[in-house]
Amino acid sequence: MPELPEVETVRRGLQPFMEGARIEKVQQNRADLRFPFPENLADKITGKRIEALGRRAKYLTIHLEDDQTLISHLGMSGSYRIESESAENLPGQFIHERSKKSAHDHLIFSLMNDEGQKTNIIYNDPRRFGFLVLAQTSRLDEHPFLEKLGLEPTGNLLSGEWMDQAFAGKKAPLKAALLDQSLIAGLGNIYVCEAMWRTGLSPLRSAGSVTTQGGADPAVADRLATHIREVIADAIAAGGSSLRDYRQADGELGYFQHSFSVYGREGEPCRREGCNGTITRITQSGRSTFWCESCQH
Template identity: 50%
Template sequence: MPELPEVETVVRGLQPVMTGQTIAKVDVRRPDLRIPIPKDFARRLEGQQVAQVRRRAKYVLIELASGDTALAHLGMSGRIFIEPQNPEPPGKHDHIVFTMADGTQIRLNDPRRFGLVEIDRTDALDQHRFFVHLGPDPTGNGFNGPALAAALKGKKCAIKAALLDQRVVAGLGNIYISEALFESGISPKRLAGAVQGSRAEKLASAVQQVLARAIAAGGSSLRDYVQPSGELGYFQHQWAVYGREGEACPGCDCDIARTGGVQRIVQASRSTFYCSRRQR
């Protein structure tokens, strides 16, 4: 489920319960995620103090005072829950349980097990195989119109497929790509290399705007980013086109009977939603 805004919301929810606290125990209940959990994962975390919790692309980073950083990717179905002291026993898909020194538990739950965790030296993270190929984070300074245009230059695939490529921009996923293309008025079928100049400017700012709105929704609709269930990172979404096949396009007042409203097509074997009248 999680794209960049959901991961950001998870991170903001973890910060108050982990920052400055000591991890008392790490229980790896199922090690066979997409990549097997490293054998020394629990040992390197237990007894260590958390210096900070942050995000890179769709990865959650838990930086320890020891100089190690644990990283987690939630894949398609990964979730993180915060449980108060004396919680219910862990469920079927709670693969990792972190218990903090004050008794608070953090659980990584992932039915499909497409997620992964890893631990590495903090000063070597930039060279880590997961990070070395990542493009700029769309919420950071390195992402803007000219940078996006340069990354897209010469690319022969559709713009939709190019934006799925984490080397171009790191953190976008299937949903927010549809949303950003809609916001910018660019057709998902447009040749990626043809998105240059003012079109690239427009797309870059649409990406920033769509993500900022989603992150704001994550923080505003919940108390401290935590739902009553203890779940982090999921909130009431308000997508303009994603999942709205056949509905009226919210951007134009066209006649649905004639235009078909929001269209669903398949690109790179993923669904894309768009308005063929508004997006060119």
């Protein structure tokens, strides 16, 4: 499933083509994905101007005029494809073509910008685990999908001081706490593994053990918060991690998977300088955790 950096990469890829454009036509090729499409969706949004593209955790938010927002989740295999005369000029090295089977093109937005340029934005989803719902912009934070989300891991609000308070007294494993979306929104399995490795923290230790209440030096929480922000920033800068079905909006693959230090490297040597350990994979709450027992404590 695409994580925060992948969704942010999609947002940035779509932004030049969608922001400021007007929806001329909506072609809906099926009644539902994971959930039914909003009733009379085409009638409700045709003619509307797209004011902004945003992201909250792993959700893409398409803000329209008249206090309407489309909330989009990519699920396991959802992706957006741009069909525009200028789309071929997007930067980046092309590697592999994404599947463009029309049978999986479930929603097509036909757009026109102020310069008269026409663009089709196509939502393709072979497994149909993604979804798109319509919400009221002014009450977006109250929407059931968004209201319980925690702090975004991309800004300075995610600090050692905040983490020291948020994790105080928590007996759950550190990895479980980091994946708790009500605490930190959008932080997923891949980047939790990478951030814990960078910080040298075991995924098995309790979340409370990294806080001053748990006896840790304040620098521990500071380093963890810093490495979380850095690993997310690195992944966004590299274009996201193209695992399985994920692709950038313009059809290019992301590159961050080439610099994974632990994720997917079971049995391989640890990349930390001076460490002779080997990467191990364990299962926590049904998810794979990759870590080095020699240097993560």
